[in-house]
Amino acid sequence: MSIDESRECPNCKIGRCTKSTDTKTLEEYTICIDCGYLHKKYIQRDDKGNIILIDVSEGLVEDNMTRGEMLIDKPYGMAFYEIKHSGFNPMFPIENEEEYLNFVEFINSNADKIVQATISRFVDGEIKVEVIIDNREAYKDESLNRLRELEKNKEKLGKQPLFVDTNEEFDLPF
Numbered sequence: 001m002s003i004d005e006s007r008e009c010p011n012c013k014i015g016r017c018t019k020s021t022d023t024k025t026l027e028e029y030t031i032c033i034d035c036g037y038l039h040k041k042y043i044q045r046d047d048k049g050n051i052i053l054i055d056v057s058e059g060l061v062e063d064n065m066t067r068g069e070m071l072i073d074k075p076y077g078m079a080f081y082e083i084k085h086s087g088f089n090p091m092f093p094i095e096n097e098e099e100y101l102n103f104v105e106f107i108n109s110n111a112d113k114i115v116q117a118t119i120s121r122f123v124d125g126e127i128k129v130e131v132i133i134d135n136r137e138a139y140k141d142e143s144l145n146r147l148r149e150l151e152k153n154k155e156k157l158g159k160q161p162l163f164v165d166t167n168e169e170f171d172l173p174f
């Protein structure tokens with residue numbers, strides 16, 4: 001079971017910060033979606049998702065799990081973007097200026113696949129949102145045209161089921 005609670009952000013104090021606790025594994029996840037503060041306490045797992053044990057002979061007991069911790073207490077900001085026709089809206093903290101520049105470059109070089117992209121930051125005592133790309137208006141038209149196209153094809157295809165590949169090839173850098 002997981003408990004979610006709102007709390008004051010330890011970094012910006014004004015952003016929307018939540019802490020989720022898994023009552024079974026005692027893993028914790030605290031994130032502020034406005035400034036990018038992140039504090040994670042987790043159990044380490046291998047590539048297959050199996051918990052990494054400290055002593056393999058002891059099996060899966062409380063003190064025998066390898067625990068890890070990650071803290072981004074002074075983030076650069078929180079990145080967000082929305083990919084066209086995917087329902088996929090990644091959101092993640094940006095740690096420093098280098099990551100910020102990489103993110104902006106990534107967004108700009110994939111601009112035709114992106115609906116919108118922003119970075120939210122805590123600067124001079126307030127939350128500021130930098131818009132890198134906003135294609136929402138154009139995307140609305142595009143989606144509408146796509147829908148019309150689908151309707152047309154439906155008529156052509158009659159009762160045949162219609163499958164549309166919405167997952168255009170897309171490499172995520174993060």
Ligand SMILES: [Zn+2]
Pocket residue numbers: 009010011012013014015016017032033034035036037122
């Ligand atoms: Zn915050």
